[in-house]
Amino acid sequence: MPTPTPSAVFEALIHGIATGRRDRLHELYAENAEVRHAFGMVGTTAWHGSDEIREHFASPAAAALQFDVANLVIHRTDDPEVVIGEFDYHALIVATGKRFEVANIVVMRVRDGKIVESRDYHNHLALAHAVGRLPEVVAALG
Structure with a gap:
């Protein structure tokens, strides 16, 4: 079986999140992978290694939202390992039925x-804002 391209891995990840198939998403990551959310709700958050990434995808908070992928554009770069993906998630809060949109950009390095x-x-x-945590986030930012 041929090695998947960075674009194919990117698509497998975001569509895996959108379809709720989070239990195997950690398998898309190398053992020593690093994921960083530079603009997290109250600062940078990061996961190091496939065990932390597996825990992140297994969290109950991850299952509280459902996503549809829209406006997907994947840009190839001069570095054959790196892709940049732009997309929107049209999201649903499962408990309340509230819908909202989230814009996203992901810069991903895929090797082997x-x-x-x-x-x-x-x-x-x-x-x-959508999940009702905006006042808490603003307070944490001081």
Whole structure:
């Protein structure tokens, strides 16, 4: 079986999140992978290694939202390992039925078919507002 391209790995990840198949998403990552959310709700958050990434995808908070992928554009770069993906998630809060949209950009390095590094830029303020955490986030920012 041929090694998947960085674009194919990127698509497998975001569509795996959208379809709720999170239990195996950690398999897309190398053992020593790093995922960083530079614009997290209250600062940078990061996961190091496939065990932390597996825990992240297994969290109950991850299952509280459902996503559809829209406006997907994947840009190839001069570095054959790196792709940049732009997309929107049309999201649903399962408990309330509330819908909202989140814009995203992800810069991902894929080597030998596995994600080794990902820099994720999501609109966490829109997410915090949608789930009712905006006052808490603003207070934490001081």
